[in-house]
Amino acid sequence: MTGGEAARVSGLRRVAGGLARACHPGPTVAVTSLVTALAVASGRDAAGCALVAAAVLTGQLSVGWCNDAVDARLDVAAGRSGKPIVDGVVGARTVRNAAFAALLLCVPLSLASGLLAGAAHLIGVGAAWAYDLGVKATIWSWLPYAVGFGSLPAFVTLGLPGHPWPAWWAVAAGALLGCGAHLANVLPDIPHDLAAGVRGWPQRLGTERTRLLAPLPLLAATWLLVFAPPGDAGAAGWLAVAVTGVMVVAGTLLHGRAARAPFAAAIGVAAVGVLVLLANGPALTA
Numbered sequence: 001m002t003g004g005e006a007a008r009v010s011g012l013r014r015v016a017g018g019l020a021r022a023c024h025p026g027p028t029v030a031v032t033s034l035v036t037a038l039a040v041a042s043g044r045d046a047a048g049c050a051l052v053a054a055a056v057l058t059g060q061l062s063v064g065w066c067n068d069a070v071d072a073r074l075d076v077a078a079g080r081s082g083k084p085i086v087d088g089v090v091g092a093r094t095v096r097n098a099a100f101a102a103l104l105l106c107v108p109l110s111l112a113s114g115l116l117a118g119a120a121h122l123i124g125v126g127a128a129w130a131y132d133l134g135v136k137a138t139i140w141s142w143l144p145y146a147v148g149f150g151s152l153p154a155f156v157t158l159g160l161p162g163h164p165w166p167a168w169w170a171v172a173a174g175a176l177l178g179c180g181a182h183l184a185n186v187l188p189d190i191p192h193d194l195a196a197g198v199r200g201w202p203q204r205l206g207t208e209r210t211r212l213l214a215p216l217p218l219l220a221a222t223w224l225l226v227f228a229p230p231g232d233a234g235a236a237g238w239l240a241v242a243v244t245g246v247m248v249v250a251g252t253l254l255h256g257r258a259a260r261a262p263f264a265a266a267i268g269v270a271a272v273g274v275l276v277l278l279a280n281g282p283a284l285t286a
Helices: 003-022 025-042 046-070 072-078 092-111 115-132 142-157 168-195 201-205 207-213 215-227 234-253 261-284
Strands: none
Touching (some): 025 142, 025 261, 046 092, 046 115, 046 142, 092 115, 115 142, 142 168, 142 261, 168 215, 168 261, 215 234, 215 261, 234 261
């Protein structure tokens, strides 16, 4: 390999690494994995689960890259080191182009599960893009999260034979999880956001009220998933309630030491919720 070829390979690796970091890899992997597990719980076959995973992955990649591209100037102004664009690892234009490419892939992958299922997923992805493009700075910043997370059960079930609608409690629990995740995700950035003029719902509430409010929709989502489906919740259901309670309390108390603890707790609550749904099986549909 010549010196020029080695430099090109090194440059490509650098850009690839920057894009991997700019996609918000933690949430991207978590959401993709949890929705794929939800597809398994609903009874989707192997091909259907693979389509769900591919559609959700490309959607999450597009949203993460869109977020970093749109926020590039604010991140630079706030000195948020660790962001690939701020660190000069990858350019904002490259990240923006990657976001559009992932979005273009997401459309046919979503529609491969059927028109209704695909439309449900694309509505959720569109809501997330709306958040990135400006809704996050308004009092309605919670709405894209509620729509995005609430649409995921519909995406999964509408791709089943007969296209059944999801149970109402599954959609409501998804929306509540989205609201809780929004509060927990924004919490560490509230001071920087206020300084930059971003005044979404959590920023208007303030750090302390947001920290105290974030656990409530997460706990409400768990109660819905455990007690709303027909049948007895049993010991496993009460265990799920107890575990999520410990998670959200720990996330709230640890916020001062670990800024991302509340968001990690929100992901943990979602994971427990999926385990509950795996136990319920076909009850996910209406």
